[in-house]
Amino acid sequence: MGRRDGGRCRAGEPVRVPTVERFLVTGGARLAGTVEVAGAKNSVLKLMAAALLAEGTTTISNCPEILDVPLMADVLRGLGAEVVIEGDTVVITTPAELSHHADFPAVGRLRASVCVLGPLMGRCRRAEVALPGGDAIGSRPLDMHQSGLRAMGATMNIEHGKVVGRASSLHGASIGLDFPSVGATENILMAAVLADGTTIIDNAAREPEIIDLAQLLAQMGARIDGVGTATITIEGVDPVFMTAPLERLSRAGAQIDTEQDAVTVTMAERPRAVDFITMPYPGFPTDLQPMALALAAVADGHSLITENVFEARFRFVDELIRMGADARTDGHHASLRGREQLSSAPVWSTDIRAGAGLVLAGLAAEGVTEVHEVMHIDRGYPHFVEDLQKLGGQIERVG
């Protein structure tokens, strides 16, 4: 986050300029009730990219109504596809001829836009994709995406701020990932379905969104095995994939009841302090780390949170400290001694999940917390304020 008005801020610290639109969160209300869980941002955006792989119409339903979906639609339109968004349904019509240039502003606003790289290399055997934007939670290089495509016969370079790929043909390959990167697994998977021969991805990501993508690709005619494991196999999906977060919540004292398509969480008393370690799936998801920090800030006891996926995802802690949290960070560890109650303060969202974490902290604070830069939250959560209000949360969007 750079300097905006000449004011001085430490590297990585948000520029705390009050935003017109913000949430006012009044703490203390007990939450109770039921909300519908919408489709996942990190799934729908990749399914939209996958639609580029075949000429014709692809319909995706139960899409979350979030800012990132129309942003991704702009990326696909820039490549020549037609995209119609009606409520929670997205209809994509892909033409016979696609442009391979994805170097327009829409790409710079969305990390997921990099997931057109695989489909373009698969369909067009060439791609020019502007380096993506998205949440500043770490350096987020694309070396594994590129080395995977190189192994399939492509030349890949970064030129003039773009990832440039060319291939006379793409062939199957054995690709071992240094880290189970979600984005690299998705791009290699989407390029491989149109390559000659068999591709094996070792140490592949296993996040649920990979399974969603593979299921769409299979519907489109792809033959894929091993999705969901480190060496890809198709498995039926059911709700067990929330195991790590639910296990931590129950360790903190929550009563957890799971049914086929619903989870009920009841926390009767002050949560107990528990440690969290973020890991690739099926470990504790890094995208829930800010919520874990908010829980730890009011839990009974000392918690240690270890972030293993993104090296700059603790910027959020400074905002919690403004709310009176007893917290400190050291490299990829954050340690917190829980307080009975936090105190309200004006705070700034620095990315999607941090914004949501601040609202949760505000719900557990005394007074009215002003959460600024809420557009981050809108990028990732559909009807966030309304769902919390449904549960009895005292929150409103103003400005």
Ligand code: EPZ
């Ligand atoms: C996806 O990011 C999600 N974003 C992230 O969610 C999520 O936190 C992350 O996966 C992990 O689950 C989208 O799907 C749009 P990675 P992605 O490739 O694909 C390093 C949110 O809030 N790496 O698994 O970028 C990388 O720097 C967002 O919804 C390389 O070094 O994640 C990171 O440290 C935030 N080289 C780690 O691997 C590469 O070529 C994991 O990155 C690729 C990744």
